[in-house]
Amino acid sequence: MSDWEDEPPAPVETYNSRSFHKSNNYNNSNFGRGRGRGAPSNSNWRARGQDNRENRQNSRPQHDGNKQVITIPSNKVGRVIGKGGSKIRDLEYETDAKIKIGDSGGDTTEITLFGTDEAIAKASDMITDLTKEYVQPAPKNESHYNSNANTSGNFSTTNDYGDSIIDWNKLNAHYEEQQQERWSQLPPIVKDFYKEDPVVQNMSPAEVTRWRFNNNQIQIKRTFDDKPGLRPIPNPVLTFEQAFQHYPEILDEIYKQDFKKPSPIQSQAWPVLLRGEDMIGIAQTGTGKTLAFLLPALIHIDGQPTPREQREGPTVLIMAPTRELALQIDKEVSKYQYRGIKSVCLYGGGDRKEQIKVVSKGVDIVIATPGRLNDLVMARHLNIINFSYIVLDEADRMLDMGFEPQIRKSLFDVRPDRQTVMTSATWPSGVRRLAESYMKDPIQINVGSLDLAAVHTVTQKILFVEEDDKDKALFEFIQNMDPTDKVIIFCGKKATARHIHTELCLKGIESQSLHGDRDQSDREAALDDMVTGAVNILVATDVASRGIDIKDLTHVVNLDFPRHIEEYVHRVGRTGRAGKTGIALSFISRNDWAHADELIKILEEANQEVPDELLSMANRFSAMKIRREQEGGGGGGRGRGGRGGRGRDRW
């Protein structure tokens, strides 16, 4: 299995899934379930910016018993074959036809279809559809074209040189009209499910401010202009009952989890989301953000006027940057049973056929990575027009990984009156742009993520090592462990975790491992072994840094220092739990100098010893930054940027 957890984004073509020259069958109930889509169009494709006559090519089929040959433009063969042959396999699976790509005869290529008449017709239909030229409307203010087009439905015009070109303005207007019409035919949605508890309602502004300050210093505001007429920001709920007393089945599900109270983001997000507002949560993983958007999503699904079985397509979409995160969300979703709501997790590398099968059976929640989502939307396995609650989870990370085109393509058609939620650890301009494009008057909640109380019961030690000496230092540590000690060893990469686990096995030391390449049951077994004491060493990546509760864990070893200081706090917080003390040992190499300053702050705050070497590391790093700035080169060092590249072997 590759260390890359999700398929890297495919090269992007600038088209969308509509065709302006064919009557709109987008609302056709066949759409999105992969069934037949009506008779094939004769005018199959039209190259952008060229004369229509030149581009209308003949795809008329030639029949030969239960075999049929169709021709398509050679430059569209890739669409039929798909990445690594995935599309052609998919077509064969769906249609039951056998599909053979023939030799290219220059501009056109023959495709032979074998099978029953029905299978052949279906395959021909789908290939015709796939090879159509799709046209992306130009930006609205693009006015450099000489727009003297007639109004007869012809979208070509002539430019200053007399060439026939596409009249984008007209095409845009036409497209927009069609889209508006499609949207206007959709069933209505309901978004407001909130009845504010009197106790919450009666909180004084001072009480609310104090609560926010004491709860990770939450800040909350409208992200963009606070226009007149918008409702005031709601007060936080302090208990689960204040949020969900009208949904006892949801409350029961929460009680099963044994949580004591809502996390800060949940307290503040639930009133916002239950009220149907768009929301941006600036929060790290581990803050309880998944449940913050999930429980309102369940209520939203169940509360729509159109019965679930009559809806065309799923209701909730949760997009996540990586397979790990998607699966983690899926796992969280599966913990909460509510009125038979079903979900599916779509991610690159997973069994595509199986995913298509589940989608076509009808689900309410789709959890997806952008690449796979886009793939299934473009292949029309998934009807997205009806999503009315959308979550972009870890939006900054999705952008870092280059998924913006996929996100934009996938969301282009979704009904505009939907509710949109976005979470992000940071607030860079790309995320802001996304919010501007896809959200309506969002309310933004910033949650300070450092819950330093978690690390006050832990003795935090630092060991300075060269990268190459880490293994040796680690094995020395292990050899000196007491029989009753229990340790998690955190590694920065899956490959490192695998390596350490293997080395331990070779040395005859029993251990378990937990990282993104292990399947769910293995991960659960690994944790179980730690909890029961079958092993006392767990080698892990950051998949293990949150939510894991091994009560008698005595040590955390950071073999690799985490990329974010928040992660350090989470890792360290795995020990020293339930009133016990714990020890965290962090190996620091010269590569970690960018973190020295933040680490010093944490150590000081927790009354820990700060080694001189760490102070001088921090000084060296800040001197380097100043030098770089003076040279005009910016910060440098090992900051947060470039996550896409380094992310290849994460988790």
Ligand code: AMP
């Ligand atoms: P998340 O930030 O969504 O990744 O959540 C991290 C972990 O916190 C998950 O294992 C959740 O089950 C858990 N969690 C969510 N809400 C709460 C809560 N109110 N109290 C305690 N744990 C929670």
